[in-house]
Structures are given as structure tokens and as C-alpha cells.
Amino acid sequence: MKILATREMRGNRKPFLYFLCFLCLLYLAPSTHAAPAPDAPSVILIQNATVLTVSHGTIEHGSILIKDGKIAEVGQSIKAPKDAQIIDASGQFVIPGIIDCHSHIAADAINEGSVSVSSMVNMEEVLNPEDIDIYRDLAGGVTAANILHGSANSIGGQTLVIKLRWGQPASKLPFEGALPGIKFALGENPKRSNFSIPGQPRRYPATRMGVEETIRAAFSEARDYKKAWDDYNKRSAAGEKNLIPPRRDLKLEPLVEVLEGKRYVHSHCYREDEILMLLRVAKEFGFKVRTFQHVLEGYKVADELAAAGVGASTFSDWWAYKVEAYDAIPYNAALMTRRGVIVSINSDDAEEATHLNQEAAKSMKFGGLTHDEALKLVTLNPAIQLGIDKRVGTIDVGKDADLAIYNHDPLSAYAVVQKTLIDGRVYFDRERDIAGRAEVEKEKKALTEKLKKAEKKPEEKKPEEKKPEEKPKQAAPTPTPTAEREGGAL
Amino acid sequence: MIRTATFHRFLHLLCFLNLLYFAAVPCTHAQSSSSNAYAITHAKAFTLAGSPIEDCTIVIRDGKIAAVGAMVEVPQGAQVIDAKGLQVYPGFFDSITQMGLSEISAVGATVDSSETGNYNPDVVAATAVSPSSEHIPVTRASGITEVMAVPASGGMDFFGGRGILGGQASAIHLAGWTVDEMLLKKSAAMVLNWPQIETETFDFSTFSRKEKPYTEAKQEYDKQVNELTDWLDRARHYSQAMEKGSIAKYDRDLKLEALAPVLRGEMPLLVFADRSRDIRNAVEFCDKQKLKIILAGGSEAYKVKDLLRSKDIPVILRPMLSLPDEEDDPYDRLLSQPAELAAAGVKFAIASFDNSFSRRLGQNAANAVAHGLAYDEALRAVTINPAQIFGLGSQIGTLEQGKLANLIVTNGDPLELTTDVKYLFVKGQLTSMENKHHRLYEKYLNRPKAQ
Numbered sequence: 009m010k011i012l013a014t015r016e017m018r019g020n021r022k023p024f025l026y027f028l029c030f031l032c033l034l035y036l037a038p039s040t041h042a043a044p045a046p047d048a049p050s051v052i053l054i055q056n057a058t059v060l061t062v063s064h065g066t067i068e069h070g071s072i073l074i075k076d077g078k079i080a081e082v083g084q085s086i087k088a089p090k091d092a093q094i095i096d097a098s099g100q101f102v103i104p105g106i107i108d109c110h111s112h113i114a115a116d117a118i119n120e121g122s123v124s125v126s127s128m129v130n131m132e133e134v135l136n137p138e139d140i141d142i143y144r145d146l147a148g149g150v151t152a153a154n155i156l157h158g159s160a161n162s163i164g165g166q167t168l169v170i171k172l173r174w175g176q177p178a179s180k181l182p183f184e185g186a187l188p189g190i191k192f193a194l195g196e197n198p199k200r201s202n203f204s205i206p207g208q209p210r211r212y213p214a215t216r217m218g219v220e221e222t223i224r225a226a227f228s229e230a231r232d233y234k235k236a237w238d239d240y241n242k243r244s245a246a247g248e249k250n251l252i253p254p255r256r257d258l259k260l261e262p263l264v265e266v267l268e269g270k271r272y273v274h275s276h277c278y279r280e281d282e283i284l285m286l287l288r289v290a291k292e293f294g295f296k297v298r299t300f301q302h303v304l305e306g307y308k309v310a311d312e313l314a315a316a317g318v319g320a321s322t323f324s325d326w327w328a329y330k331v332e333a334y335d336a337i338p339y340n341a342a343l344m345t346r347r348g349v350i351v352s353i354n355s356d357d358a359e360e361a362t363h364l365n366q367e368a369a370k371s372m373k374f375g376g377l378t379h380d381e382a383l384k385l386v387t388l389n390p391a392i393q394l395g396i397d398k399r400v401g402t403i404d405v406g407k408d409a410d411l412a413i414y415n416h417d418p419l420s421a422y423a424v425v426q427k428t429l430i431d432g433r434v435y436f437d438r439e440r441d442i443a444g445r446a447e448v449e450k451e452k453k454a455l456t457e458k459l460k461k462a463e464k465k466p467e468e469k470k471p472e473e474k475k476p477e478e479k480p481k482q483a484a485p486t487p488t489p490t491a492e493r494e495g496g497a498l
Numbered sequence: 499m500i501r502t503a504t505f506h507r508f509l510h511l512l513c514f515l516n517l518l519y520f521a522a523v524p525c526t527h528a529q530s531s532s533s534n535a536y537a538i539t540h541a542k543a544f545t546l547a548g549s550p551i552e553d554c555t556i557v558i559r560d561g562k563i564a565a566v567g568a569m570v571e572v573p574q575g576a577q578v579i580d581a582k583g584l585q586v587y588p589g590f591f592d593s594i595t596q597m598g599l600s601e602i603s604a605v606g607a608t609v610d611s612s613e614t615g616n617y618n619p620d621v622v623a624a625t626a627v628s629p630s631s632e633h634i635p636v637t638r639a640s641g642i643t644e645v646m647a648v649p650a651s652g653g654m655d656f657f658g659g660r661g662i663l664g665g666q667a668s669a670i671h672l673a674g675w676t677v678d679e680m681l682l683k684k685s686a687a688m689v690l691n692w693p694q695i696e697t698e699t700f701d702f703s704t705f706s707r708k709e710k711p712y713t714e715a716k717q718e719y720d721k722q723v724n725e726l727t728d729w730l731d732r733a734r735h736y737s738q739a740m741e742k743g744s745i746a747k748y749d750r751d752l753k754l755e756a757l758a759p760v761l762r763g764e765m766p767l768l769v770f771a772d773r774s775r776d777i778r779n780a781v782e783f784c785d786k787q788k789l790k791i792i793l794a795g796g797s798e799a800y801k802v803k804d805l806l807r808s809k810d811i812p813v814i815l816r817p818m819l820s821l822p823d824e825e826d827d828p829y830d831r832l833l834s835q836p837a838e839l840a841a842a843g844v845k846f847a848i849a850s851f852d853n854s855f856s857r858r859l860g861q862n863a864a865n866a867v868a869h870g871l872a873y874d875e876a877l878r879a880v881t882i883n884p885a886q887i888f889g890l891g892s893q894i895g896t897l898e899q900g901k902l903a904n905l906i907v908t909n910g911d912p913l914e915l916t917t918d919v920k921y922l923f924v925k926g927q928l929t930s931m932e933n934k935h936h937r938l939y940e941k942y943l944n945r946p947k948a949q
Binding site: 147307309310327337346366419422442 | 602603605855860867914915935936
């Protein structure tokens with residue numbers, strides 16, 4: 009784990025702190041933590057807003073009527089039903105909630121890095137609904153996120169799409185009906201170029217040749233495994249008795265789902281050659297790659313990506329953090345879009361996710377996308393890539409009321425999210441957040457005092473060790489498992 | 499006559515030094531036009547030395563701003579840039595980067611930003627700045643005309659420790675054939691990474707987190723602070739010995755020698771500290787040692803704003819686009835800090851602390867505005883404030899007569915994401931914004947359709 013703590017990449021130094029903060033909060037938990045899920049009034053009317061529908065243009069002084077969590081009406085003048093809760097959005101801008109196609113929030117672990125095929129593990133099993141980053145990203149207008157396994161493996165763990173329903177239990181986070189995914193990774197990370205543990209032998213594969221063979225070998229096995237089950241099921245259905253079913257293989261099952269089109273492949277990649285490599289392998293085994301992630305050299309093979317009908321989910325302007333990112337350019341999203349690829353801008357990082365609207369805006373400067381095209385990069389396009397565009401991604405009647413409300417044009421660095429709604433519930437409200445801060449401070453202080461008192465009583469031992477304000481913090485950019493958690497997927 | 503010859507040699511040396519340090523003589527860059535007089539006309543000029551001037555003419559000659567104003571005449575022979583509908587600003591100054599010191603952060607061979615060992619006061623960033631770094635033109639295209647190359651300042655640097663006395667930061671222009679041509683100030687500040695009380699460390703040999711009790715961590719911290727004190731004491735004694743001419747009795751010590759300007763108060767310490775406790779400790783220490791200090795990082799500067807204000811300590815803030823330290827901090831804690839510091843009268847600059855993300859400097863400043871900072875203050879935080887903080891305020895940072903002509907002409911608000919820099923001047927030279935990213939864009943934009 010020498011590199012790729014994403015926070016550090018932004019000059020932010022504190023992956024380590026997160027772990028400490030987390031520990032600290034275990035016994036200093038302020039009330040935000042126990043925040044109950046907001047009530048859902050059955051009818052909400054958002055009024056006087058500039059509504060950026062993404063699907064059918066912009067409505068000035070527009071209204072959105074929400075009924076039972078769904079968008080019931082969108083238009084210029086909607087009469088408020090009697091029982092409606094009114095949100096006055098005068099001077100504000102409403103967009104479909106932002107969808108982050110590459111996220112590692114809300115998870116207790118990211119990388120099962122011990123083997124190069126770790127398809128047996130599943131992110132759903134490590135969902136942490138109390139991860140504060142859920143709330144922070146919600147405050148950045150994000151309503152859904154693709155929670156991916158890390159990139160230490162040629163074939164990584166199983167993934168899922170969640171909604172950022174802060175305050176709800178883990179079981180309520182998954183995006184209902186969204187097809188599950190699996191993470192693949194190509195290039196430097198699965199070959200462990202930038203990671204070494206002294207004293208440990210290098211893991212196969214250590215080259216891009218080996219990465220291809222690892223994937224091919226796994227799918228050869230998966231194909232045989234599928235055949236064994238297909239035979240068994242066929243004979244069993246034909247009434248054959250005394251059959252012994254094949255032994256279940258939890259590593260191969262998800263790969264069979266990939267072959268059957270029941271699970272999306274989201275593949276981390278950088279270089280043009282490895283992108284084409286995976287397309288060839290997919291063709292050989294008859295599966296589809298749903299999205300290429302990062303795909304920083306996607307602009308070099310945009311025609312091939314478009315022809316294969318595969319989505320590209322990239323960064324706005326990250327570059328040069330490793331060799332395979334040295335040809336990364338901020339024009340990537342625009343160049344691929346112009347050649348017919350469905351492109352999204354993702355975060356891969358809890359902080360980056362708080363301003364994906366701004367990251368999308370950069371594609372207007374770099375490559376000249378239109379306002380609408382830029383906005384699609386973080387709304388409709390990721391929805392299409394994740395197969396959830398019938399439910400979210402635009403402001404249309406019948407879709408989930410997942411919305412973000414800004415005080416300015418969201419494609420500006422001056423825009424601040426005022427409210428974020430999911431399923432018609434206000435999960436983030438800036439006013440409410442600000443108003444609640446004093447209360448959190450008060451509660452924190454009270455708890456601190458209580459803790460101090462409680463710890464003074466038992467025979468006066470090492471008092472300075474336990475004063476909460478003396479809680480040692482470390483700010484050096486030391487890569488840690490938290491870094492792995494955040495950056496391992498980069 | 500010997501006297502005269504010596505005097506001449508002395509003059510030569512002076513001229514040479516002058517060139518090195520002030521580089522006022524225009525040098526021709528590959529990226530530059532050869533003419534040395536320009537007039538930018540009909541622009542709206544945000545001079546940052548007064549109100550914006552409409553229909554302004556800016557005359558640039560011999561590397562400097564010769565005139566700024568609505569009534570200024572265009573001199574004969576000057577190359578004219580009609581900036582009707584455009585705006586002029588001082589170029590941005592990213593005051594903490596690893597520019598030229600680190601190319602691809604994951605590849606050790608391309609990284610020169612941090613030495614090994616804890617005490618390297620004698621190493622100087624400018625020594626290792628690569629003028630050919632691809633980061634320089636990429637960064638320049640975003641309107642940044644000068645940066646501080648800061649050793650041992652973190653960023654994407656994963657090689658070598660950061661040390662305690664990390665070396666000397668160099669202010670460089672983002673154009674020039676050689677480092678000498680790029681130099682704005684070779685030794686602008688001495689990096690001090692303030693020791694921290696670390697109860698948790700990560701051990702790569704076992705790939706595991708190691709914890710130690712607070713008391714043990716505190717002992718180590720105390721040991722480091724004592725070590726630092728000892729270094730400064732020894733440097734003081736060394737300086738005294740030098741002054742008294744008894745240096746022959748000592749072996750020459752380059753490290754102690756390098757600390758002399760710091761002890762004389764001529765070179766500020768650039769102290770990296772984020773937690774309020776660390777800031778307090780560092781301030782107290784430097785107070786006692788009578789050292790001039792610039793705080794770098796300052797995630798919790800708001801907690802000690804009165805102290806910073808009363809001691810007149812400026813802060814170079816890390817990007818506001820960062821998550822808060824504490825889980826229960828307001829989510830916008832770092833975004834709203836600049837407004838809070840401005841209200842408290844603390845002088846601050848905003849910096850990227852990075853290379854690849856240097857071009858997000860304006861974005862960060864804009865986000866501070868979105869969270870309450872006055873727009874003018876945001877502009878100042880990336881121009882004149884860092885210049886003044888590093889003692890370069892008389893040379894750069896505003897559009898004023900006599901200053902170096904480091905400026906940008908834009909088609910809008912330079913902090914906004916979609917604004918383009920149309921023209922850029924470094925030391926009075928019209929400088930190209932061509933860069934690796936744009937080259938690749940052009941190349942692949944023109945790729946014939948694949949069959």
C-alpha cells in the first residue's frame with residue numbers, strides 16, 4: 009500500500025484520522041449519528057424553482073409535485089393539493105439527484121486483496137449505514153451510489169447500488185431492483201505494481217498478460233461450472249432420479265451470473281490496450297462489460313467503446329498519480345461523449361462526491377460539452393450505466409423523487425446544495441443542519457464532561473491519557489488500511 | 499589598480515546575482531513572443547489595488563507593468579491585445595506545491611520532494627525543480643503564473659519521510675528555460691513539519707497498524723521538540739562563532755549554516771500543523787525562539803484564530819474541498835473556515851498543497867466564496883496575500899506599476915469552473931498555454947473514425 013490514498017492525492021492528509029475519529033465517536037457519538045430517518049409526507053410540492061429536468065429541458069418558475077415518494081407532476085404551475093407540504097424554492101435550481109457511479113462509502117471494508125479472483129466476497133455484507141460520509145455526500149446532492157469493491161484483484165468482489173438513505177438501517181440502503189455488479193480491475197493495481205509488502209512474495213499476476221489470463225482462466229472455470237449445473241438442471245427437470253448436484257462454488261457463481269447477464273461488470277482500467285483486452289475477453293466468453301471505470305485513456309479508443317456499447321465512468325481532472333494516469337486528460341469525458349459513448353463522472357472518494365456537479369461542469373470548459381450534456385454526466389448517464397434509468401436520473405413523472413436543490417446553477421463553483429430528497433423525503437436540509445449544530449456542540453460538551461468525571465473517579469490514573477480533547481490525532485500522510493479502504497480502488 | 503579589478507569583479511557578481519534573484523531582464527522562452535512591450539487595451543482590470551477599472555489599458559515593458567489605467571496611452575511599437583469584453587487579473591500564486599519536484603507520484607524515480615532523515619535545513623527546492631515537468635504548462639493554463647515549490651510538503655509524495663526540518667521552499671515563475679530564469683526567490687521559507695503526538699502508526703514491514711500509549715507517544719513528541727530546540731541552539735552558537743570569526747575552530751556545518759537566516763528572522767519558518775493543539779504548541783515554541791512563522795495547513799486554524807490574529811501569524815490553508823477532521827464536525831467545516839478567518843482578521847492564502855490538483859486552486863477559492871468569504875478576499879487569497887506572506891508583495895500579486903507582469907486575461911470570473919484564460923503573461927512575456935493535455939486532446943479529436 010505505497011500509494012493511492014485518494015484523500016492524500018488531493019493534498020488532504022488524513023486517511024488515518026478517519027479511523028481515529030470513528031473510534032472516538034464510538035463513545036462521543038453526537039445526535040446526528042442517531043438521526044432517525046426523516047418522515048415522509050405523502051405529498052410535497054416544490055415551487056418556484058428552475059427545474060433542470062435533464063430529459064426535457066429547463067422549466068423556469070417550475071413546480072414538482074411528489075406523491076408517495078414518486079414524481080407525480082412536473083410543470084410551470086401546479087396547484088398545491090390541500091395536504092401538500094410546500095417547499096418554496098424561489099431562486100433555486102432543482103436537478104435529479106446526483107448518481108455516483110464509483111463510490112466506496114458506507115462500507116466497512118473495500119479490498120479483499122489476498123487473491124486475484126475474489127468474486128466470492130460481497131460489498132452488501134459489509135454495508136455500514138452509520139458511515140458519516142453517507143451524510144456528507146448527501147449534502148453534496150448525491151442520492152445514489154455504486155458501492156464498489158477495491159481494485160487489488162483482476163476479478164474483485166460483488167458490488168451493489170445503494171440510495172443514500174441516511175438514518176436507515178443497512179437493509180434499507182440497497183437500491184431495490186438494481187442489478188448487482190462485480191468489480192474487475194486491470195493494469196497496475198491488480199498486478200500490484202505500486203504495492204509491496206516487505207517479506208511477502210509477489211502475487212500472480214504481475215503483468216498485464218497475467219491479468220488477462222487470470223480473467224480468462226476464471227471464466228473458463230465458470231463456463232464449465234455453468235455447464236455442469238445446466239446439465240444437472242436439465243436432467244433433473246427431465247425427471248432423472250438419484251442425481252448428485254454439482255458442488256456449489258461461491259467464487260464461480262457470480263461469474264456465471266455475469267455470463268447469464270444477471271450481474272454487471274464494472275471494470276477499473278486506465279490504458280487503451282487493456283481496455284481493448286477486456287473487450288476481447290468478454291467477446292470470447294460471451295459476456296458484456298457494463299462500465300469501464302476510470303478509463304482515463306478511454307478517449308484514445310472512444311470509437312471502440314461506443315461500438316461495444318459499454319459505458320465509461322471517469323474522473324474530471326485527476327492525473328499523473330501513477331504511470332497509467334500520465335496520459336489522463338480533462339477532455340476525456342467530452343471526447344468520449346462526442347464519439348457516442350455514454351459517459352459519467354464519478355468520485356471514487358467521499359470528498360470528491362460532495363462536488364460532482366462541479367466536476368461535471370469542467371467538461372464544458374474542457375471539450376465544450378453543453379450545459380445539458382455536462383449535467384447528464386452525473387445524473388442520467390450514470391443511471392443508464394447502472395440500469396436504473398427507469399427509476400432515476402431525470403425529473404419525469406413516475407420516477408423516484410430523488411432530487412437535489414441548489415442555490416445557484418449547479419454547474420457553478422458557487423452552487424451550494426440546500427436540500428436533498430430521496431423517495432420524496434428530505435434527507436438533507438442545509439438550514440436544518442446549520443440550526444442543529446449548536447445542539448450537537450452542547451451534547452458533545454456534556455458527554456465530554458461526563459466522560460471526564462467518570463474517568464477521574466477511579467484512583468486518578470494517567471488523567472491526560474483520557475481527556476477527550478487530548479485524544480491524539482495524527483495528521484501525517486501515512487498510508488493505512490483506511491487508505492486502502494479509500495484508495496485501493498483507484 | 500588591483501582595487502579596480504576587484505571592484506569590477508564585484509560588479510559582475512552583483513549583476514549576476516541580480517539576474518538570478520530578480521530576473522527582471524526579459525528572457526525569451528520557447529513559449530514566448532520576442533517583443534518586449536505589450537498593451538492590453540479595453541479590458542476590465544481587477545488590479546486588487548483598488549476598484550476594478552473599466553476600459554483599462556495595461557502597458558507591459560521589460561518584464562514589468564509599466565502603466566495601468568483608463569487614460570493610459572498605448573506606446574509606439576507595443577504589441578496590442580484588444581481585450582474588449584475580457585478581464586485582467588494578477589496571475590494566481592499557488593503558494594504550496596511540489597511543482598517540478600514530483601512528476602508521477604507513484605514512481606520514486608520521478609519524485610524529489612522529500613529527503614530522508616529528519617533534519618535537512620540545507621536542501622533547497624530550486625535545486626531539483628525540473629523546468630521540463632509536464633505539470634508546469636498544465637498548471638499555467640489554469641491561470642497560475644507562479645508557485646512555491648515546497649520540499650517535504652506531502653501532497654502526493656509517498657517517497658521518503660517528511661522529516662522535521664524539511665528544507666527550503668523556492669518561489670518560481672511557471673515559465674523559463676532554466677530554473678535560474680524561473681526563480682522568483684530561491685530561499686523563501688524553511689519548512690518545519692511540526693512534530694505530532696502519534697499514538698498510531700502504520701508499519702509496512704508487518705503491514706499492520708501499531709498503537710502505543712499516549713504517554714509513550716508524548717515522550718517521543720517531547721524528544722523531537724527537544725531535538726529541534728537543540729538544532730536551533732547549535733545553529734545559534736554556530737552563527738555566533740561565525741560572527742566572531744572563530745569559525746576556523748569549527749568544522750563547517752552546512753546544515754547549521756542554513757539555519758542562520760531563520761534565526762536572524764530573515765527567512766520565515768513555514769510550519770505545517772493542522773490540529774489546534776499542534777498549532778498552539780508550534781506558535782509557543784517559535785515565540786520562545788523568536789522565529790518568524792507562516793502556518794501551513796491550518797485545518798483547525800479557526801479554533802486558534804485569536805492567537806493567530808494577535809501574533810500576526812499568516813496561514814496558508816490547504817484546500818477547502820476536504821472533509822472535516824472530526825466525524826461530528828459540520829460537513830462544511832473547511833469550506834466555511836476562510837470566511838471565519840477573514841472575519842477574525844487572520845491573514846491567509848489558499849494553496850493546493852499538490853501538483854496535479856494545483857489547477858483546482860480557483861475552484862477552491864470559489865467554494866470558499868460559496869460558503870461566505872467575500873469575493874475580493876478569495877481573489878486576494880490566491881494572488882497578493884501569498885505574495886505578501888512570503889515577502890514578495892512588492893514584486894507580484896497586484897496589477898500595479900513597477901510590479902512584475904505576471905497576469906492573466908480571461909473571458910470571465912477566473913475562479914469559476916468554465917472560465918478560459920485567453921492570454922497569460924509571465925515576467926512580461928506573453929506565454930503559451932499549450933500543454934500535454936491539450937496536445938493529446940487535439941491528437942485524439944482528430945483520430946479518424948475507427949473501422
